[in-house]
Every structure is written in C-alpha cells, then in structure tokens.
Amino acid sequence: MKKRKYYLSENEIPEFYYNIQADMPKMMQPPLHPATLQPIAPVDLEPLFPMELIKQEVSLERYIPVPDEVHHLYSIYRPSPLIRATELERALDTPAHIYYKYEGVSPSGSHKTNTAIAQAYYNKAEGVKKIVTETGAGQWGSALSFACNHFGLQLQVFMVKVSYFQKPYRKTYMNAMNASVVPSPSTLTVSGKKVLTDNPESPGSLGIAISEAVEIAAQNEDTRYSLGSVLNHVLLHQTIIGLEAIRQMEMAGEMPDLVIGCFGGGSNFAGLAFPFLRLNLKAGGKMRFIAVEPESCPKLTRGTFRYDFGDTAGLTPLIPMYTLGHQFVPPEIHAGGLRYHGAGAIISQLLQDKLIEATAVGQSRSFDAGLLFARTEGIIPAPESSHAIATVVAEALKAREEGISRTILFNLSGHGHYDMGAFERFLKNELPDYSISDEEIAKSLAMSEVPVN
Numbered sequence: 336m337k338k339r340k341y342y343l344s345e346n347e348i349p350e351f352y353y354n355i356q357a358d359m360p361k362m363m364q365p366p367l368h369p370a371t372l373q374p375i376a377p378v379d380l381e382p383l384f385p386m387e388l389i390k391q392e393v394s395l396e397r398y399i400p401v402p403d404e405v406h407h408l409y410s411i412y413r414p415s416p417l418i419r420a421t422e423l424e425r426a427l428d429t430p431a432h433i434y435y436k437y438e439g440v441s442p443s444g445s446h447k448t449n450t451a452i453a454q455a456y457y458n459k460a461e462g463v464k465k466i467v468t469e470t471g472a473g474q475w476g477s478a479l480s481f482a483c484n485h486f487g488l489q490l491q492v493f494m495v496k497v498s499y500f501q502k503p504y505r506k507t508y509m510n511a512m513n514a515s516v517v518p519s520p521s522t523l524t525v526s527g528k529k530v531l532t533d534n535p536e537s538p539g540s541l542g543i544a545i546s547e548a549v550e551i552a553a554q555n556e557d558t559r560y561s562l563g564s565v566l567n568h569v570l571l572h573q574t575i576i577g578l579e580a581i582r583q584m585e586m587a588g589e590m591p592d593l594v595i596g597c598f599g600g601g602s603n604f605a606g607l608a609f610p611f612l613r614l615n616l617k618a619g620g621k622m623r624f625i626a627v628e629p630e631s632c633p634k635l636t637r638g639t640f641r642y643d644f645g646d647t648a649g650l651t652p653l654i655p656m657y658t659l660g661h662q663f664v665p666p667e668i669h670a671g672g673l674r675y676h677g678a679g680a681i682i683s684q685l686l687q688d689k690l691i692e693a694t695a696v697g698q699s700r701s702f703d704a705g706l707l708f709a710r711t712e713g714i715i716p717a718p719e720s721s722h723a724i725a726t727v728v729a730e731a732l733k734a735r736e737e738g739i740s741r742t743i744l745f746n747l748s749g750h751g752h753y754d755m756g757a758f759e760r761f762l763k764n765e766l767p768d769y770s771i772s773d774e775e776i777a778k779s780l781a782m783s784e785v786p787v788n
C-alpha cells in the first residue's frame with residue numbers, strides 16, 4: 336500500500352508567514368481614501384485596525400514572524416494533514432496523483448481560524464476591547480468567535496441574512512463562544528436601514544454586512560473591525576497552509592503541477608498557492624495555479640479590473656481589483672463564503688499579470704463533485720471547497736484522456752458538517768443553478784461606478 340497521509344510534528348509549525356509582496360514582479364496600485372481619492376495613509380486605517388495589521392498590509396518584508404501565543408494556539412490543530420486522495424483517484428480511474436491539504440481539522444472547521452487567531456492576538460495586544468465583523472456562511476464568524484473568546488475580546492457579528500436562516504447552528508456555535516450575532520441587513524446601522532428601505536426582502540450579501548460592521552467600528556473608540564478574507568494581511572496569515580504543504584509534498588516525494596483552491600475573497604487559495612508560487616517566481620518553477628469561483632458570482636472570470644469599494648455602502652478604501660461592482664448582490668447559493676463581489680488587490684494583480692488562472696463552476700456541478708469526494712474519501716466537504724474539487728475532478732479526467740500523469744494539490748478549506756441542509760436539498764434534486772447574464776453584470780458595474788479610472 337502507498338503511503339497516504341503526511342504529518343508534520345507540532346514543533347514543525349512554521350514560525351514565519353510568507354509575504355508575497357516581497358516577490359511580486361509588478362506592484363499593485365495603492366488603495367485610495369473613499370473621500371479624498373488620494374492614496375490612504377496608515378493613520379487613515381487606525382479607527383478600523385490595530386497598527387500591527389496595518390503594517391502587515393503594506394509590508395515588503397518577505398517573512399513575518401508568527402507571535403509565540405499565536406503559534407501556541409495553532410498547535411491545537413496545526414500542522415494540518417496532507418492527504419493523498421487515493422480513493423478519489425481510483426474512482427476517477429486517473430493517472431493523476433491527487434493530494435489535499437485538510438483545513439477542516441481546525442476548531443471551527445475551516446482555514447479561517449488561521450487568521451482569526453492572529454487578528455484577535457494583535458487587537459488584544461494593542462488594548463482593543465471589542466471587535467465587530469461580518470460573516471457570510473458563518474465560518475468566519477465561528478473562527479473569530481473562538482479566537483476572541485480565547486483572548487477575552489467581545490465580538491459582534493453581522494451575519495448575511497440568507498445564511499442566518501440556512502445555517503442556524505453556525506449562529507449557535509458563535510453564541511456558545513460568547514459572540515452576539517445579528518442578521519444583516521439590520522436596523523442597527525444607517526447602511527443596513529438604507530438597504531432595508533430599498534428592499535425589505537434583501538437576502539443580504541457580504542458587501543452589505545461589511546458596511547454595517549465597518550460603520551459600528553468607526554463609531555466606537557475601543558472597537559475595531561476585522562475581515563476574514565480579501566485583505567493582504569489575511570492572505571499573509573493563511574500562507575501557513577502552503578508553507579506546511581511544501582514540506583509535506585517533499586515528504587511525499589513530489590511537487591504539484593497544479594495547485595487549486597476555491598475562491599471567495601482569495602484567502603484559502605492564496606494561503607496554499609503563494610508559497611508554491613514563490614518557487615515559480617524565484618526558482619523557475621512551472622506550476623499552474625487555478626482559483627475556482629462560483630458561476631453565480633464570477634468576478635475573476637467575468638468581472639472588470641478597476642478601483643472599487645470592498646463594501647456596498649462605500650465606506651471602505653477603494654481597492655484596485657477584479658469586481659462585479661460593489662452593488663452586486665449574488666444569488667442565494669449555498670457556498671455562502673463565495674458570495675463576494677470582488678477579489679483582493681494582490682490576487683487581482685497576479686491574475687492581471689497571468690501568474691495565476693481562474694475558472695468558474697456551477698452549483699450543481701460543485702455538489703456533484705463534493706458528493707463524489709464524500710463517497711470516496713469519507714469527508715463531506717464545505718460547499719465552498721466543493722468548487723475546488725469540481726476543478727480537480729475535471730483536471731484528473733483530462734489527465735486520463737491525455738494519458739499523462741499529473742500531480743494535483745488542492746485546498747480542502749473546510750468540512751461541510753454545518754451544511755447538511757444544502758446536501759439534503761441537493762440529494763432531493765432541489766438545488767438550482769444560477770446563471771448571471773452579461774447584462775446583469777454590466778448593469779451592476781454601471782451602478783457601482785466610482786469617480787476614479
């Protein structure tokens with residue numbers, strides 16, 4: 336029997352994060368202040384983030400140390416295992432070797448815990464008392480609730496309304512960790528009230544929930560805001576995944592030809608891909624990197640590259656990004672973590688420069704692949720991660736057709752144990768596919784026009 340699982344020991348948890356900004360061939364345009372349209376200064380971000388995270392956002396240091404307390408808390412679940420999906424390979428009858436890095440082993444069941452712990456730590460260290468955030472499907476809120484509770488910080492979570500009702504046990508998890516959770520759009524903020532006035536039935540979106548959280552944080556001296564994806568410092572913390580995976584692939588005696596991750600705002604994809612991408616940039620590697628987004632929210636494959644807001648109300652800095660327009664409200668797919676209108680600045684620049692690729696997958700194809708994975712490997716994947724699996728399956732079948740072996744590595748960003756309702760609907764053939772027309776995208780982009788570019 337071939338070896339199947341590659342573990343590192345506790346004392347091999349990486350001691351540094353990898354900052355790809357040190358190695359990017361072309362730098363991004365700077366973020367702009369939403370009012371002045373001038374490049375933002377670090378002090379502009381102080382009402383929202385602790386200084387250490389602001390510094391990481393713009394740092395050009397290649398390696399940034401993991402603080403001791405963060406490293407210690409990681410040891411609950413890190414290093415995460417790298418597993419060869421031998422049973423999936425067999426089912427697909429493919430010559431491809433398929434490996435996955437399993438981030439579902441974290442306390443809240445997804446990779447988001449990696450940045451949640453770091454962010455809670457830096458806030459605590461700078462005397463912050465309370466954090467406000469948004470959550471889509473609930474994974475981010477869960478991860479942050481665990482981390483905030485550990486460091487003695489209060490947490491308020493705006494949870495996208497459609498998920499609040501689709502995934503009630505996510506809310507229970509957060510409540511168990513002492514967090515307070517409100518469905519968004521809510522009547523607690525000006526931006527929430529505005530959305531409700533325009534559309535009382537709004538299902539909510541990450542963009543709306545971010546506006547609400549930012550608004551509360553900006554108004555309170557002892558409160559900061561925290562984001563679970565998109566921003567440079569979030570991608571930075573997630574590189575712990577890829578740094579471990581490089582060592583584990585070495586243990587397995589091969590390197591990937593293809594690295595694949597699902598894509599919401601970019602953090603699990605970047606976390607796995609960036610340390611490998613460094614080998615392309617600096618050591619002449621030829622690996623391919625594929626970000627997989629849902630067809631219903633296709634910013635990378637059908638969006639436009641321009642300055643846009645990170646939220647619906649236009650309270651955040653303007654970021655150069657691939658976007659569907661900050662007014663875009665995605666259809667109510669079950670992969671709630673992928674319902675975001677834009678991509679982060681780093682990812683957008685790398686895609687522009689053709690250093691990474693993107694593809695889109697529909698809801699039913701992703702659930703098909705997720706179910707195949709569950710039946711072969713025994714883990715029910717998160718609906719988000721199932722998008723990555725759909726592309727893995729397509730690439731493995733292509734390898735079979737071409738009769739060429741390939742090594743594929745993907746990020747199993749989380750388990751789907753809170754998503755049984757969605758899998759149940761899929762098994763009953765009740766999950767629709769959503770397609771977005773070019774007109775809808777054009778309309779959203781026109782509505783979301785900002786006074787730069």
Ligand SMILES: *Cc1c(COP(=O)(O)O)cnc(C)c1O
Nearest residue numbers: 474564599600601602603672749
């Ligand atoms: C949030 C989430 C995603 C999408 O966010 P990224 O920042 O793009 O990684 C993907 N998978 C899981 C399990 C998530 O919780």
